[in-house]
Amino acid sequence: MTMISERIELDEVYYSLVFAGQNGSQPYEYSFGCDVDGNVDTSNFLPERLALLALCRSGAYGTGVVSRWVTRFIDNAYGTCECGVTLALCGDSVCVCGRAYNMWGKQITIEEVDDDYDQTYTWGTAYAKGGAEYAKYAKVNRKN
Ligand SMILES: [Zn+2]
Numbered sequence: 001m002t003m004i005s006e007r008i009e010l011d012e013v014y015y016s017l018v019f020a021g022q023n024g025s026q027p028y029e030y031s032f033g034c035d036v037d038g039n040v041d042t043s044n045f046l047p048e049r050l051a052l053l054a055l056c057r058s059g060a061y062g063t064g065v066v067s068r069w070v071t072r073f074i075d076n077a078y079g080t081c082e083c084g085v086t087l088a089l090c091g092d093s094v095c096v097c098g099r100a101y102n103m104w105g106k107q108i109t110i111e112e113v114d115d116d117y118d119q120t121y122t123w124g125t126a127y128a129k130g131g132a133e134y135a136k137y138a139k140v141n142r143k144n
Pocket residue numbers: 081082083084085095096097098099
């Protein structure tokens with residue numbers, strides 16, 4: 001097998017300034033994209049959004065918290081089989097020609113193939129999984 005690319009795991013980190021709480025029975029949450037220090041770039045804000053940010057910063061909705069969000073993107077390694085077919089190496093892969101490879105592109109026998117591995121990632125599906133990944137990795141909060 002000729003390797004085309006290695007497996008990639010990439011974390012995209014971003015921050016938002018979040019004002020969240022409860023107003024009677026009504027929960028609220030206002031968030032604004034910001035940098036690590038909570039500085040909000042308002043250059044593209046419409047007047048209404050600017051006013052909301054000012055209201056939030058006045059303390060009307062409690063103390064803002066800078067939340068750190070991490071979205072992990074994973075792409076498989078890719079390789080070209082001896083027969084010329086390109087394979088995405090997610091776990092063990094069996095080519096149409098019958099050759100089999102592990103996720104690092106090493107040729108293995110058909111008997112060695114472990115087909116329990118069920119983790120097919122591409123950039124596209126990583127994006128589609130964003131919702132779940134979001135919740136999974138969004139866990140570091142700190143007080144502003
Ligand atoms: Zn092949």
